Amino acid sequence: MTDKQIPQAESIAATIAAHASRLSEALNVHMRNSFQPDSRKVLRKFQPAEVSELTGISLSNLRTRHLEGDFPEVETDPRGRRLYSAAEIDQIRHVMARTGRNGAAYLPGRRDGDTLQVISIVNFKGGSSKTTTAIHLAQRYALRGYRVLAVDMDPQASLTTMFGYRPEIEFSETGTIYDALKYQDPVPLSEVVRKTYFHNLDLAPAGLLLSEYETETAYALQHKQDPPFTQRLAIALDEIEENYDIVIIDCPPQLGFTTMTALLASTGLLITVVPSMLDVASMAQFLEMAGETVQTLEEATGPIDWSFLKFLISRFEPTDVPQSQMAGFLRSILLDQVLTIPMLKSTAISDAGMTQQTIYELDPGQVVKKTRDRILESVNGVADEFEKTIQAAWGRKAE
Numbered sequence: 001m002t003d004k005q006i007p008q009a010e011s012i013a014a015t016i017a018a019h020a021s022r023l024s025e026a027l028n029v030h031m032r033n034s035f036q037p038d039s040r041k042v043l044r045k046f047q048p049a050e051v052s053e054l055t056g057i058s059l060s061n062l063r064t065r066h067l068e069g070d071f072p073e074v075e076t077d078p079r080g081r082r083l084y085s086a087a088e089i090d091q092i093r094h095v096m097a098r099t100g101r102n103g104a105a106y107l108p109g110r111r112d113g114d115t116l117q118v119i120s121i122v123n124f125k126g127g128s129s130k131t132t133t134a135i136h137l138a139q140r141y142a143l144r145g146y147r148v149l150a151v152d153m154d155p156q157a158s159l160t161t162m163f164g165y166r167p168e169i170e171f172s173e174t175g176t177i178y179d180a181l182k183y184q185d186p187v188p189l190s191e192v193v194r195k196t197y198f199h200n201l202d203l204a205p206a207g208l209l210l211s212e213y214e215t216e217t218a219y220a221l222q223h224k225q226d227p228p229f230t231q232r233l234a235i236a237l238d239e240i241e242e243n244y245d246i247v248i249i250d251c252p253p254q255l256g257f258t259t260m261t262a263l264l265a266s267t268g269l270l271i272t273v274v275p276s277m278l279d280v281a282s283m284a285q286f287l288e289m290a291g292e293t294v295q296t297l298e299e300a301t302g303p304i305d306w307s308f309l310k311f312l313i314s315r316f317e318p319t320d321v322p323q324s325q326m327a328g329f330l331r332s333i334l335l336d337q338v339l340t341i342p343m344l345k346s347t348a349i350s351d352a353g354m355t356q357q358t359i360y361e362l363d364p365g366q367v368v369k370k371t372r373d374r375i376l377e378s379v380n381g382v383a384d385e386f387e388k389t390i391q392a393a394w395g396r397k398a399e
Contacts, residue, residue: 041164041197041356044363045075045083053380054143055093055106070095086143086199093145108387109146109245114394117307118237118247120266124286125279126253128272129314129343131158132358133382134250137270139360140383142201146245149193151177151233152206153262154252160205162356163196171207178210180236181261183220189236202244210258217257229257230301233265246390255289263290264297268308268393270386272343274315275326307393309337312382316342341381348375 052059065071066082071092075083084092096106110116121134131154138150152159157167157176165171180189193202217229227235237247249266251259263269273283298304311334313327331338348371352362359367359375391397 041361043086043197043199044361045085046089047364048082048084051084051089051092054089055096055145057092057096057100065092065095070099089143090145090199107145108391110394114245115267116237116241116244116247117268117390117393118249118266119268119270119390120249120251120259120262121270121272122251122259122263122286123253123272123283124255124289125282127315128253128274128279130253130272131162131250132349133270133272133312133314133343134159134248135162136358136360136379137383137386138201138246138248139198139358140380141246141248141387142198143360144383144387146200147243148201149204149240149244149247150201151204151247151249151262153177153210153249153258154206155208155211155258156252157206157208157210159250160203160207162358163203163205164356165205167205167207171205171209173209175205176207176210177204178207178213180204181210181213181232183216183225186232186236188239190240193240213258213261214256217261229261230264230297233261237265255286255293260293260297263294264304266306268306268310268389270310270312272312272314273330275313275323275330275342277326280326280330308389310386310389311338312386313338313342315345317345339382339385341378341385343382344375344378346371346375346378348372349379 046054048059048062051057052062057065062071072088074085074088077083093106097103100106119137121130121137123130134150138148142148150159150163157165157171160167160171160176167176175192177189177192179187180192189204192204194205196203219225220229249262251262271283271286273279294304311330313330316327317323327342346359348362348367349359352359359372359379362372364372388397
């Protein structure tokens with residue numbers, strides 16, 4: 001090989017930097033086009049049938065209460081059909097809580113004596129729909145009337161990106177969950193949390209700087225800096241816990257200090273797993289390592305008390321025989337710890353993700369009705385089944 005053929009370090013670095021610059025600019029153009037005319041995402045409005053499904057109010061009762069003036073006036077489309085913002089749906093919930101039969105059912109969140117539910121979505125392997133699960137659960141529960149905080153603990157910041165941010169630009173130096181966790185001059189978590197375009201749903205963003213937490217924690221352990229990583233997120237959450245019913249944490253796909261910090265602040269875990277031999281083997285490895293790590297921590301700090309540990313079969317294709325067999329195998333081993341309803345693999349979700357949207361954000365007219373109904377049945381089913389687990393942790397059945 002001649003000298004000309006040998007790539008020089010400087011030219012490789014320059015090439016990488018140039019690619020990064022071009023990609024960043026292209027992504028900026030893509031997001032501006034996606035979210036015109038605003039630079040930030042705006043949540044669509046919801047049709048009466050969707051409001052009925054979310055609240056449990058029948059369509060006839062919804063119409064009657066509007067005619068009687070009990071509910072707020074809302075926008076109508078050219079055909080005279082009402083359209084509701086998420087905030088207006090929440091107003092209706094509170095009206096029903098005051099005036100409807102079994103009013104408590106319309107406000108399913110925390111009551112006196114209920115602890116904040118902190119749920120980590122975890123998997124040792126990428127590509128298991130961890131972030132997809134986290135954002136859909138967070139949005140579903142916000143629409144269902146819970147006050148939700150989404151915490152992005154993955155330096156790749158995919159969850160943050162789904163909320164319409166460019167973390168590598170907007171949070172390159174500050175403004176992320178790292179600011180509340182770092183060992184030198186941490187800030188209150190309330191200074192990090194951002195309101196989102198989704199009513200009842202706030203975000204603690206992530207960015208690449210969060211990766212520093214791993215090396216800083218190793219140094220802090222050597223030098224016995226307090227509070228230790230086992231307590232840092234729990235302490236941060238204490239400051240804002242009265243503002244929320246549920247915290248959903250999207251963890252990175254490895255068992256490092258960042259993930260363990262999230263797990264030790266959690267009241268429950270949801271592990272996503274694709275029903276394939278490689279993914280199940282990876283999950284088994286994750287569980288073994290997590291078990292050993294938790295046991296070591298318990299010997300040092302005392303018992304770690306999770307209210308629940310559940311498994312979600314994700315990216316499931318019902319017509320795939322090997323997948324169905326592996327799903328059955330998982331259920332035979334893990335029994336009722338596996339959620340009954342799987343999260344289906346869906347091109348609708350994948351396509352929506354191209355514009356940083358979820359199935360809840362897509363206008364119904366953007367997707368073929370049969371396709372939309374199929375994936376909504378799956379996503380809603382997963383969220384509603386898991387909601388019963390959350391309600392059970394509060395000592396009551398889901399209303």
